[in-house]
Amino acid sequence: MGDPFSLEVAHTLSSCMSGIRTAGDLVLRMQLAKSMRIDEAKKYVAEKLGVEPIDLSDSDRMFEIRKKLNLGRPFDLNRAPRGIEAKINIARVLGITINSVELFKEKTGF
Amino acid sequence: MDKYFTRMGDGSGVYMSAEEIKEDILQGVKDAADRGKIPELTAEEMDYIFEIVTMPGNIVGVERGREVVNTSDSGSCKMTYHANIAMERSTSVLVSEKVLGADSVDIGNMDYSYKAVKQIVHNETPVMELAQLNTVMPVLYGSMPNLGLYTKPDGPVDNWSELLPMAKIDEARAAQEEAVEHAVRDMVFVAGEMYAAGADGINLDTCGASGDADYLASLLATEKIKEKYPNLGVEFGAAGEFVLGMHGKLEYEGTRIAGLYPHKQVKLAEKAGANIFGPVVNTNTSKSFPWNLARTVTFIKACSEVAEIPLHINVGMGVGGVPMTEIPPVDAVTRADKALIEIGKADGL
Amino acid sequence: MSLETILNEAKQSILDIDQEKATAIAQQALDEGLDPVKVLTDGYSVGIREIGELFSRGEVFLPEMILASEAMKAAVEILNSALEDKASKTVGKMVFATVEGDVHDIGKGIALALIQTQGVEVIDLGRDVPVEKIIEEAEKHGANVIGTSALLTTTMPNQEKLEAELRKRGMREKYKTIIGGAPCTQRWADKIGADAYAEDAAEGVTKVLELLSLST
Numbered sequence: 001m002g003d004p005f006s007l008e009v010a011h012t013l014s015s016c017m018s019g020i021r022t023a024g025d026l027v028l029r030m031q032l033a034k035s036m037r038i039d040e041a042k043k044y045v046a047e048k049l050g051v052e053p054i055d056l057s058d059s060d061r062m063f064e065i066r067k068k069l070n071l072g073r074p075f076d077l078n079r080a081p082r083g084i085e086a087k088i089n090i091a092r093v094l095g096i097t098i099n100s101v102e103l104f105k106e107k108t109g110f
Numbered sequence: 111m112d113k114y115f116t117r118m119g120d121g122s123g124v125y126m127s128a129e130e131i132k133e134d135i136l137q138g139v140k141d142a143a144d145r146g147k148i149p150e151l152t153a154e155e156m157d158y159i160f161e162i163v164t165m166p167g168n169i170v171g172v173e174r175g176r177e178v179v180n181t182s183d184s185g186s187c188k189m190t191y192h193a194n195i196a197m198e199r200s201t202s203v204l205v206s207e208k209v210l211g212a213d214s215v216d217i218g219n220m221d222y223s224y225k226a227v228k229q230i231v232h233n234e235t236p237v238m239e240l241a242q243l244n245t246v247m248p249v250l251y252g253s254m255p256n257l258g259l260y261t262k263p264d265g266p267v268d269n270w271s272e273l274l275p276m277a278k279i280d281e282a283r284a285a286q287e288e289a290v291e292h293a294v295r296d297m298v299f300v301a302g303e304m305y306a307a308g309a310d311g312i313n314l315d316t317c318g319a320s321g322d323a324d325y326l327a328s329l330l331a332t333e334k335i336k337e338k339y340p341n342l343g344v345e346f347g348a349a350g351e352f353v354l355g356m357h358g359k360l361e362y363e364g365t366r367i368a369g370l371y372p373h374k375q376v377k378l379a380e381k382a383g384a385n386i387f388g389p390v391v392n393t394n395t396s397k398s399f400p401w402n403l404a405r406t407v408t409f410i411k412a413c414s415e416v417a418e419i420p421l422h423i424n425v426g427m428g429v430g431g432v433p434m435t436e437i438p439p440v441d442a443v444t445r446a447d448k449a450l451i452e453i454g455k456a457d458g459l
Numbered sequence: 460m461s462l463e464t465i466l467n468e469a470k471q472s473i474l475d476i477d478q479e480k481a482t483a484i485a486q487q488a489l490d491e492g493l494d495p496v497k498v499l500t501d502g503y504s505v506g507i508r509e510i511g512e513l514f515s516r517g518e519v520f521l522p523e524m525i526l527a528s529e530a531m532k533a534a535v536e537i538l539n540s541a542l543e544d545k546a547s548k549t550v551g552k553m554v555f556a557t558v559e560g561d562v563h564d565i566g567k568g569i570a571l572a573l574i575q576t577q578g579v580e581v582i583d584l585g586r587d588v589p590v591e592k593i594i595e596e597a598e599k600h601g602a603n604v605i606g607t608s609a610l611l612t613t614t615m616p617n618q619e620k621l622e623a624e625l626r627k628r629g630m631r632e633k634y635k636t637i638i639g640g641a642p643c644t645q646r647w648a649d650k651i652g653a654d655a656y657a658e659d660a661a662e663g664v665t666k667v668l669e670l671l672s673l674s675t
Contacts (some may be wrong), residue, residue, distance in 0.1 A: 120644040120645065120646045120647075121646075122646055145516050147631075211563055258565075271564055271565055274521055274525050274568060275525065275568050275571065275572055275583075276520065277525055277526065277529045279522045279525065279526065282522070283522070320565070321521070321565075322520075352516075352517030353517070353520075354517075354520075354521070354565075355517070355520025355521055355522070355523075356519065356520070356521050356522075357520070357522070357563070358520030358522045358523060367519045368517070369517035369518060369520065370517075371517070394658070395644040395645070395646075395658065396645065396658060428641065430641070434641075434642060434644060436612055
């Protein structure tokens with residue numbers, strides 16, 4: 001996205017997946033990790049989560065799936081995994097290496 | 111005759127007839143095809159751009175299921191520095207994630223250049239470390255290669271912007287080549303520090319802003335970063351729709367860099383090992399939004415057809431069809447998004 | 460050689476970036492008694508504008524453009540020698556600065572190189588130049604036109620400040636002003652009261668010449 005900062009809202013509403021409200025973060029991880037184009041990345045993530053690609057942008061569907069798989073959500077009051085905890089689960093579910101997770105393991109003797 | 115509300119490239123509102131809009135779309139497409147030596151859009155695609163431009167809603171959206179993902183350019187520091195909200199940057203990362211629904215964000219410093227950041231990287235890495243502990247979405251570190259900063263009086267090499275007007279071409283070229291080495295070293299160094307702090311990726315933002323040598327430095331840095339830190343994602347964002355030839359003779363893998371348009375730039379980014387490429391198409395402020403949008407989509411579609419890595423289009427003030435104004439109107443921004451994704455086949459923004 | 464051939468050769472010498480040929484054609488034009496102003500306007504100038512257009516499309520690069528403008532300058536020097544009236548050698552004077560707080564001068568350098576080829580004496584004030592200094596230099600050099608470049612939205616207000624300062628000093632009518640730089644627009648020029656806006660270097664040439672025709 002470009003400048004200035006206020007555009008983020010417009011893009012998100014109009015055309016983006018909405019990050020951890022849905023599965024946007026997971027799809028982006030596949031682009032960063034494996035250079036997957038959007039359809040391939042969605043297909044990959046959908047298969048790992050056991051849903052159809054179109055479900056990945058459905059916040060209602062994904063709220064439940066993220067809860068079930070402990071992948072982190074925008075708000076969660078019941079001692080749900082946060083930050084690095086959720087990413088440990090994401091790395092396992094997606095079958096990828098996440099840099100911060102590896103460092104966390106290294107630092108904690110995980 | 112019915113008139114539709116749209117905008118000029120400077121953001122001002124304008125009413126245009128259907129015929130005028132269609133003509134501008136056609137001319138925008140032709141301009142891109144002519145400059146980029148790429149195919150024109152089809153008649154159906156131009157009709158669809160017309161439909162998008164003239165849709166009645168103030169904002170429009172992509173079809174369900176066509177949503178893409180976003181990366182940002184200095185996303186975290188925009189709240190802290192630009193909006194001047196007293197907020198530590200790792201906190202603004204959380205706001206982006208939990209409140210704004212971002213798919214990712216990059217942490218950037220107010221002095222947004224790798225050369226500047228190198229000096230203070232020990233104070234930048236704790237921000238990344240804290241963000242990584244608390245954030246679920248990918249967090250990158252971003253900055254500009256900014257080759258111009260390596261020239262005197264700010265840097266060690268002669269200033270080619272001063273040498274060129276004096277027709278000291280050889281000296282200007284030598285200075286640029288020397289600056290490339292410094293810039294590559296700084297980018298790789300910062301990337302290494304950020305990798306050690308847990309970053310998911312490094313964002314080389316506005317590659318080529320100082321011309322083809324700047325672009326070459328970014329390509330070489332990408333190569334080295336991927337070689338040293340294969341797990342660190344690299345986003346390679348361009349500075350302009352074609353690479354400005356300040357040197358003119360530099361090559362990467364046998365291809366001359368100067369003058370390359372997005373569909374050729376992406377192939378170099380791929381060769382260097384970039385994971386995401388961010389193409390730019392500049393907005394012409396004197397032309398209408400339909401003209402700019404059609405032109406942008408033509409370039410992006412051509413780029414998308416040859417790309418093997420995801421494309422995150424720069425869609426913001428003065429780029430990606432969006433008017434050049436500090437508060438880009440949402441009607442234009444959302445229409446640009448829709449056209450770039452549904453016709454241009456963008457993978458992200 | 461016919462006038463048409465000379466004009467075409469003059470243009471081509473610039474497009475070919477051939478300084479030797481450019482000067483030879485200029486000399487030949489004088490030897491054959493052709494009007495040097497016509498040779499400059501309809502020959503060399505056409506070539507340099509085409510080079511500017513090719514540059515704006517990414518088909519010619521800055522070093523080539525600089526060399527083309529050097530070739531043109533050499534040809535212009537020869538043509539100028541035939542003009543008895545020294546004052547007519549320059550069509551006007553311009554001071555050109557990147558405004559205070561802004562160190563971007565790539566675009567300004569390109570515009571400057573092109574404008575110079577048109578017989579305009581351009582005094583480059585460099586970058587990060589305060590408004591007071593710009594006015595001082597314009598006065599000192601007896602400029603007709605003041606050009607300012609700004610690449611940042613944060614430094615654009617200095618272009619507005621220049622207009623205000625000129626008005627405050629009662630000097631606004633004395634100069635024509637032209638602005639440029641990525642965030643600038645015609646709307647911005649209208650808003651602050653600048654006389655012209657140029658989107659790129661090639662347009663800068665046209666606009667400066669227009670301003671000079673108005674100011675003289």
